[in-house]
Amino acid sequence: MKTKVGIVGYGNLGRGVEKVLQYHDDLELVGIFTRRDPDSLDTASRAYHMDALEKKTNDIDVLILCGGSATDIPETAHMYAKNFSTVDCYDNHRDMPNHFKRMNEAATGGENVSIIGTGWDPGVFSVQKLYSEALLPNGESYTFWGPGLSQGHSDAVRRLDGVKLAAQYTMPSSEMIKEIEDGRDVSYDKFSSHHRVVYVVLEEGADADIVRESIITMPDYFEPYETEVHFISESEYNKNHTQLRHGGHVIRRGYTGDNTHTYKTTLDLDSNPEFTASVAVACARAAKRFMDARQFGAKSIFDIPPMYLLNESRESLIERLL
Amino acid sequence: MKTKVGIVGYGNLGRGVEKVLQYHDDLELVGIFTRRDPDSLDTASRAYHMDALEKKTNDIDVLILCGGSATDIPETAHMYAKNFSTVDCYDNHRDMPNHFKRMNEAATGGENVSIIGTGWDPGVFSVQKLYSEALLPNGESYTFWGPGLSQGHSDAVRRLDGVKLAAQYTMPSSEMIKEIEDGRDVSYDKFSSHHRVVYVVLEEGADADIVRESIITMPDYFEPYETEVHFISESEYNKNHTQLRHGGHVIRRGYTGDNTHTYKTTLDLDSNPEFTASVAVACARAAKRFMDARQFGAKSIFDIPPMYLLNESRESLIERLL
Known part of the structure; x- marks a missing residue:
């Protein structure tokens, strides 16, 4: 069965998520939820007014929150996390510990999973810093x-x-x-x-x-x-x-000792919102895996076993990539 | 309490592990185990004959298996995995599925954890292929x-x-x-x-x-x-x-769509065995975390939540790196 995804907000990021979902056979777009008149959106996908969301708790596995980081996410994300598993691309690094606390409380209370701060920075860059520090502590x-x-x-x-x-x-x-x-x-x-x-x-x-x-x-x-x-x-x-x-x-x-090792990750992105959306979409899959394992609460990319990001068995991954 | 690590085999890789452990405050070298006369090893660490290992099951949290991939690892690794949690740097890509099965059976039976195929290829390169495929499926x-x-x-x-x-x-x-x-x-x-x-x-x-x-x-x-x-x-x-x-x-x-994104990871290593050892040592920490969570069996880097690789709390990682 496909994982059912909803998009909240239809700016650059929301449009990116809609576009990227076509590359993931195991994920299905349920609809786009907007504060605007849904008929005004220039999209072939189903669009609903935000008010319709409260009746969709059984129809959506993961909501991808595509609002802005300046006000939308800090003011509203935790409200969604009470009733839905969520993925967000919040990018205010300094507020991330507070965001984690807010989302963890809401998601844990609602028996949901909230993956916070996805994208490439925070996101890919963060986890690359973690790996490279762990492997080269000195x-x-x-x-x-x-x-x-x-x-x-x-x-x-x-x-x-x-x-x-x-x-x-x-x-x-x-x-x-x-x-x-x-x-x-x-x-x-x-x-x-x-x-x-x-x-x-x-x-x-x-x-x-x-x-x-x-x-x-x-x-x-x-x-x-x-x-x-x-x-x-x-x-x-x-x-x-x-x-x-x-x-x-x-x-x-x-x-x-005297030996130097360099670990470097480079991203060169034609479209920042579309790559950010790509990371959020892979994390939506991971959110579903955490839900299936009943590991509720807020998570970051640091918590995600990498294999949760792909729709492929452990055996196949070992044979193909290890 | 420090995680207690043993080294099996004292070639380039074993010496690398011994050297790298100094950079990890939460890990402690219990000893080097060798088939040679332990007094013949040129090391300041404690060295024992391999036969001493059977009496050390309570003194060692994780054994890092530093034997060669040609014969040592495929012939002996699963025997260690019955009595110890292990990390290996097995690098025969084609035999990896068999190695996983052998190690999974032994580790699961012994309620141990075996992290297989660590290093940089397999290892870092493998997990980078996984991430980049998950984030750029097309x-x-x-x-x-x-x-x-x-x-x-x-x-x-x-x-x-x-x-x-x-x-x-x-x-x-x-x-x-x-x-x-x-x-x-x-x-x-x-x-x-x-x-x-x-x-x-x-x-x-x-x-x-x-x-x-x-x-x-x-x-x-x-x-x-x-x-x-x-x-x-x-x-x-x-x-x-x-x-x-x-x-x-x-x-x-x-x-x-029409947008191109490039995700590139580069390693530039002065010493192949010492960086390989560095990855194995971080994975020894992860093996201990899996043990603490009673998640027994064989694992690869694909299973490891990245935060298992560093000795730092989730809260601190979010504040510092996300």
């Missing part, structure tokens, strides 16, 4: 993002008063990456290794200085990164800033 | 090995008349890797994706042309690979070719 880790558009950061800017459209680019220090690859010492920290560039289309009559100040002082998202803000026209935005490309590197350099 | 995977020293090929060259010393390196095709990353079509197969480079120290008076011809025409080992042969001095050999360097790349190129 060493240093480096993470580089981009160049690429950050959905979470663009979304946070878009929610500010006076902002009509926004695109935020994370730019890695290519000099520092080369220094690490050459085996040199670097003074790496999260902030010195990257800067942020934001392109903003203002609402008519909005004050550019106020918007700029609101952006560069936004805690966690921008402060204390070096941030450039550029104000552009809507036509320039549409011409140059609608690509959703992203990626980056997780690098661990570790030592056993 | 795509193709490519594996490249090296630059790395192949002991078997070096030995084959060393047996030729006129050869005093030899080091054979497997080299991945960097052109093909770039073609994959650039999104171009490639005709990947075992032979076109790699070439071989041999460094030879000749015996006095040996004919270089004859030796070169004997190498490049050696069936299976070299023919039909593209092979380069370099003749060097003994001092250059000792300076540059006694390292057990290895590594490689696992690359998955996947598609969501």
Whole structure:
């Protein structure tokens, strides 16, 4: 029997999940749930108003929560987790421990499973950091993002008063990456290794200085990164800033005595939301496995036995991939 | 309380495990068990004859089996698994399903845990193939090995008349890797994706042309690979070719509609046995976690929740790495 998946929210991420589900034969899309008029969605899938969700608890195995991280997920995710198993792509790293607590309480109470913080960062990058630290405990880790558009950061800017459209680019220090690859010492920290560039289309009559100040002082998202803000026209935005490309590197350099070992993971993604959606969809399968094992509560990618992510038996995986 | 680890066998891998254990505060080396005279081992650790092992079942949590894959592991590993939880680095991919069955029967019967096929290939490469397939189900995977020293090929060259010393390196095709990353079509197969480079120290008076011809025409080992042969001095050999360097790349190129995503893992290892040992040691910690959860039987890296590999709480991992 197929695992029945629902999508909550139909922005870039929700559309990505809908698209990616076609590549998973064992997963079935039950419907898209939206706060908008469901008939207004440009989709061939079944769409429902959010209010229909409460009658669907028996028809859905896993809800993939595709709302934004700025407000949607922290304010609403735990309410869904009471009645449904969920997967989310919450990306506020600093709030993750609180999010885990909220979701764990709700999911445990409802005998559901909530897999939090899926995607590639958090998600793939997080688990690669864990593996490389575990396998090379004596060493240093480096993470580089981009160049690429950050959905979470663009979304946070878009929610500010006076902002009509926004695109935020994370730019890695290519000099520092080369220094690490050459085996040199670097003074790496999260902030010195990257800067942020934001392109903003203002609402008519909005004050550019106020918007700029609101952006560069936004805690966690921008402060204390070096941030450039550029104000552009809507036509320039549409011409140059609608690509959703992203990626980056997780690098661990570790030592056993005098020997150096490098473990590096690189993602190069044409579409950030579609790859994020891909990870969420594989995690929906894992959520169903945890449900079947009655291991309720909140989980992260750190808890997921990798084989839970594929629809294939242990024997076949050993024969084919080990 | 520390997890108590025993080492069976004291070749390159056993010495690697002994060295790596110093980087894991929660693991403790109980002793090295050998078929040789234990006093003959060049080690500061406690060494015992293998016969002492039967009296140590209560003193050891996990045995790391460091015997060779040609005969030691397939012939003896299941006997240890009856009385001890084990980790092995068995690397005969084709025999892995049989090895799993043998180990699963023995470990389940003895209420032990046996983690099989750890290291980097099988091991890290295997789990990276699994993740990248799960996250990009619509795509193709490519594996490249090296630059790395192949002991078997070096030995084959060393047996030729006129050869005093030899080091054979497997080299991945960097052109093909770039073609994959650039999104171009490639005709990947075992032979076109790699070439071989041999460094030879000749015996006095040996004919270089004859030796070169004997190498490049050696069936299976070299023919039909593209092979380069370099003749060097003994001092250059000792300076540059006694390292057990290895590594490689696992690359998955996947598609969501028209969008292409690349997931690449690269290992660059100064010492093949020491990194292999590092993976085995982290898996010994995981074996203890499975034991504590009374989840007996054989496991592979596909079964291991990543957080089992680190000595850190879920809460701390979420805060620090998610």
